[in-house]
Amino acid sequence: RELASKIAHFARFPQTGVSLRQMVEFGQNPSQGTLLRGAQFLHDELPIRLAHRVVELDSLPENLNQMPSVLRVKRMYIDSFNELINFPKASERIREAVKEATVQGTRDRHLPGNQPNPAFQESPRNSSSHWIPSIQHRYHYEVKPTELPVEVSEYNRSFVQTLEKIKRRHDPVVTALAQGVVEYKQRMKTRKIDNHVQHFLDRFYLSRIGIRMLIGQQIELNQHQQQKHRQQNDYVGVICTHTRVKEVVQEAIDNARFICGDYYMLMNVPEIELHCPRELEFMYVPSHLHHMVFELLKNSLRAVVELCGDEAEHYPTIKVVVAEGNEDITIKVSDEGGGIPRSAMEQVWTYMYTTAQTPMLDPEFDKSDFKAPLAGFGYGLPLSRLYARYFGGDLKLISMEGYGTDAYLHLSRLSDNEEPLA
Ligand code: W6P
Numbered sequence: 574r575e576l577a578s579k580i581a582h583f584a585r586f587p588q589t590g591v592s593l594r595q596m597v598e599f600g601q602n603p604s605q606g607t608l609l610r611g612a613q614f615l616h617d618e619l620p621i622r623l624a625h626r627v628v629e630l631d632s633l634p635e636n637l638n639q640m641p642s643v644l645r646v647k648r649m650y651i652d653s654f655n656e657l658i659n660f661p662k663a664s665e666r667i668r669e670a671v672k673e674a675t676v677q678g679t680r681d682r683h684l685p686g687n688q689p690n691p692a693f694q695e696s697p698r699n700s701s702s703h704w705i706p707s708i709q710h711r712y713h714y715e716v717k718p719t720e721l722p723v724e725v726s727e728y729n730r731s732f733v734q735t736l737e738k739i740k741r742r743h744d745p746v747v748t749a750l751a752q753g754v755v756e757y758k759q760r761m762k763t764r765k766i767d768n769h770v771q772h773f774l775d776r777f778y779l780s781r782i783g784i785r786m787l788i789g790q791q792i793e794l795n796q797h798q799q800q801k802h803r804q805q806n807d808y809v810g811v812i813c814t815h816t817r818v819k820e821v822v823q824e825a826i827d828n829a830r831f832i833c834g835d836y837y838m839l840m841n842v843p844e845i846e847l848h849c850p851r852e853l854e855f856m857y858v859p860s861h862l863h864h865m866v867f868e869l870l871k872n873s874l875r876a877v878v879e880l881c882g883d884e885a886e887h888y889p890t891i892k893v894v895v896a897e898g899n900e901d902i903t904i905k906v907s908d909e910g911g912g913i914p915r916s917a918m919e920q921v922w923t924y925m926y927t928t929a930q931t932p933m934l935d936p937e938f939d940k941s942d943f944k945a946p947l948a949g950f951g952y953g954l955p956l957s958r959l960y961a962r963y964f965g966g967d968l969k970l971i972s973m974e975g976y977g978t979d980a981y982l983h984l985s986r987l988s989d990n991e992e993p994l995a
Contacts, residue, residue, distance in 0.1 A: 876910025965990025
């Protein structure tokens with residue numbers, strides 16, 4: 574029906590990637606006018622990205638795309654798509670005021686939407702509808718802090734409310750799809766996930782990271798703009814322009830050791846040694862960095878404790894080395910936890926790799942007295958790799974079976990990598 578054709582229309586157009594640097598340049602000292610440009614970009618871009626996901630969900634294998642959990646996820650994407658395309662465009666008056674205040678700076682060429690968004694150049698065949706923006710949008714980010722009509726900030730506030738609602742709606746997506754995969758395995762009576770589904774999930778979760786990053790930035794920038802007191806700090810939205818690597822990694826170490834000791838009820842927790850240039854800083858999202866390192870450390874801790882037993886007096890120390898290159902900052906996590914058999918290496922990256930049971934996905938299960946495994950639930954590593962890749966990095970594992978595992982987390986410091994959008 575009409576909705577289906579709208580989705581098909583938007584899904585035909587390419588998604589526009591944004592680099593970390595663009596996000597930062599855009600979000601530095603945003604005025605209400607800048608925020609409006611951001612809202613316009615998202616108002617154009619998000620429906621395209623959401624439409625791509627709906628089409629992909631539809632094209633999953635027959636027995637997967639009809640599963641209740643998958644249909645539930647699709648419904649979320651459709652609802653959000655609808656909300657966005659039904660959200661009113663900024664009025665003529667608002668757009669004129671912001672256009673008036675826009676400086677066409679040299680930095681304009683860095684802008685995400687600076688190439689006109691192709692989805693809006695070509696009208697659909699039966700274009701009676703008011704929701705198709707007909708002009709070429711440009712998303713200048715340098716907007717003079719002149720007096721703008723109050724409608725601008727009202728529009729921004731209302732758009733952010735819509736974004737917040739969408740973000741919340743999609744919170745359960747990873748769990749819902751994970752449940753779908755469990756049901757799929759049961760139905761297919763297999764423990765292996767086929768390559769096609771694996772790639773779909775990689776693309777899907779990567780896209781989700783990107784969408785949530787863009788939404789999160791817009792929400793944070795708006796909130797930050799309202800409380801003008803914190804002018805000179807390192808944060809642009811959720812990005813920290815001077816992420817202190819040593820500090821974040823040490824925090825991940827402390828948290829992982831605490832969780833590990835608690836989980837296994839250890840008298841002494843394996844030591845983790847950190848070698849990191851003291852002053853090393855780069856532009857990154859600290860929460861992503863913490864998430865990835867924390868995940869690697871939990872895996873190493875688990876391997877070491879399970880190899881030596883939970884009553885060992887001494888565990889081999891886990892070593893974290895941070896290297897500063899021109900292109901990359903690389904974080905190596907080395908454990909002597911016995912390694913991974915070569916035949917199991919591929920499994921580590923699949924969304925069904927799990928050594929533990931997955932009772933938390935069983936709706937009948939009483940969550941209150943279930944202890945989630947420390948690591949190896951199956952999503953931590955593949956998702957961490959996607960977080961790394963999202964900003965142009967990567968995550969690799971090298972194992973020596975019978976000895977231990979080295980994890981290499983590469984983070985690009987060029988910050989010019991556009992979001993990977995399959
Ligand atoms: C292991 C398995 C693993 C996965 C990821 C990171 C470290 C380790 N160590 O034994």
